[in-house]
Amino acid sequence: MSDQTQVWTPVDFEADGKQCDWLRVPHSVDLSGYGVVPVPVICIRNGAGPTALLMAGSHGDEYEGQVALARLAREIDPATIQGRIIILPSMNAPAVEAGRRLSPLDDGNLNRSFPGNAVGGPTAMIAHYVTTVLLPMADVAIDLHAGGRSCDYIPCALIRSGGGAREHQDLRALACAFAAPVTSISDGSGGGGRTTLSAAGGDLGVPVLTAELGGRASLSKEGLAVAQRGLRSVLKHYGILPDDDADPLPETRFMRVRGRGAFVYAMRKGLFEPAAALSDAVQAGQIAGFIHTIDRPWLEPEPVHFSESGMVACLRAPMLTVPGDCLYKLLVDIDAD
Template identity: 80%
Template sequence: MTGDTQVWTPIDFEADGKQCDWLRIPHSTDLSGYGVVPAPIVCIRNGAGPTTLLMAGSHGDEYEGQLALAALARNIDPAAIQGRIIILPALNAPAVEAGRRVSPLDDGNLNRSFPGDPFGGPTAMIAHYVTSVLLPMADIAIDLHAGGRSCDYIPCALVRSGGPEAEQRALADLAIAFGAPVTSISDGSGGGGKTTFSAVGQGLGVPVLTAELGGRAALSRDGLAIAERGLRNVLKHTGILSDLAADPAPPTRFMRVRGRGAFVYAMRRGLFEPAAELGAVVEAGQLAGVIHAIDRPWQAPEPITFTEDGMVACRRAPMLTVAGDCLYKLLVDVEPG
């Protein structure tokens, strides 16, 4: 599988020191027949030890992780670590350059493209390289996200359920070390979860922690601070930065997605007026919002109700909405035991 990849980099992942370069993703165009798409990558290594893979920019309009990883890449001294850190702050570089969730080159949604295709478009090639080359090197991986233009999130970590018991314990320890206010546990069934980075990580036995740190294609200062502190604490937790004077992680509240009913969808086109704030505790039957018809403003807005109890973890950001848009995601506490 590794030999099929068309993506390459001059970085030597076995060499000590700090190397900063690009992944080269082949992309032939009218004006660049032998061109490549550059995606920045940093490898920091010092002797034997664990490997942590850190990624952001899978979606180009999610910014807290991009800034946190860029700062980490600049500031870490190789002599201070034991092991290896691989950092990709702008993994889907074309989407980052365009400020879009999907790549402008092929409309590819990177975090719905795993395990990828070595002979597909640029997005599929990136996913395949991560799956076949980078993930097999890693002992743990962190993928930093936010809600992008489409939604806003409470800052939270996300872990995938369904793996072996040892992997689930490792993920819980990772979430505790990261220290987001909430840790959401889900099988991914609500949003194409079988084609995400965490899904291929689980398939390869690599614990993957994802984080949602804000949204609206803006920068959350709180989300950035959580990412910066969480990354330091995870690197200390793994032993890569064992001497780091990291801030103690605050407790995380373990919650879960109950199932597909945790998601509220628009059933018509119109202007979405929400009735519940992020972090609010809601009940089944409670008003979630209304949708105003654009072409028939004389009609009463269509009410939307929650079908389950829970806490609002995510809410749609744009008012303009169409049938099928996700308006809310709810979480419930994990039962003791």
């Protein structure tokens, strides 16, 4: 089995200037036997220098990053940079077109598909191209997310704890440059972390910062502003946009997920009534919400409790819930016991 990518593009990543085109992902269907899935890509280059790989739309119903990167691609003049910026504003284009977390072509979750497969479905081929072609070009990568339709997030950044002291130091410096209000440090062991873009970057030695910028399949003005400021700040930090005159950003607050108890899950089907809001400080044992029974509304709703203390970083958006749905995610300060 060949591991050579089938994805191709007319973009010359070594050419100076601004190029706007598509990645072509082969996809043969009944009415298009030789068709491709078009994935927009922008390459902005000016001479030698570092490369930043900037991505959004891994999940199609997460919008702050898509808007921020499309705006950045329009605004950046190649003459103002030193190095190269590669931008994929809608990395999982079929999911973006459908407004879904997963691709409608193969039900692929792009950020659970790394390192990908050169001869897999469209989602696996996109992941493989990013892993084998784009990430090896990069000195830094940023992957912008939000909660999509299923949840809402405080604007925050996420970095892995790193495989060594130097990697951890580079990731912390990247997080400080992006300067989200909160940065969560994780070992990547939960939530499919081993198959994410961050994991692929870690394996290649490329610092990757992920951001969660809002949710509910809407556009958070606060999250969009965090993305726009943070992107330019990182580009300046790496010397790619040396003359950017943006105001200095505040320090980020480093936090972490204490353990699996930081997640609160539904144990039954029903209508979820939250009792805490984003950014609330909650205590172990505190009521997190209630689940109302649909078919027996005369029964008292079932209370749900927090098993740990912390700050609410993520909250489920839809009221309708089934067993196993995540209702909350909590963070604690990095030096918390």
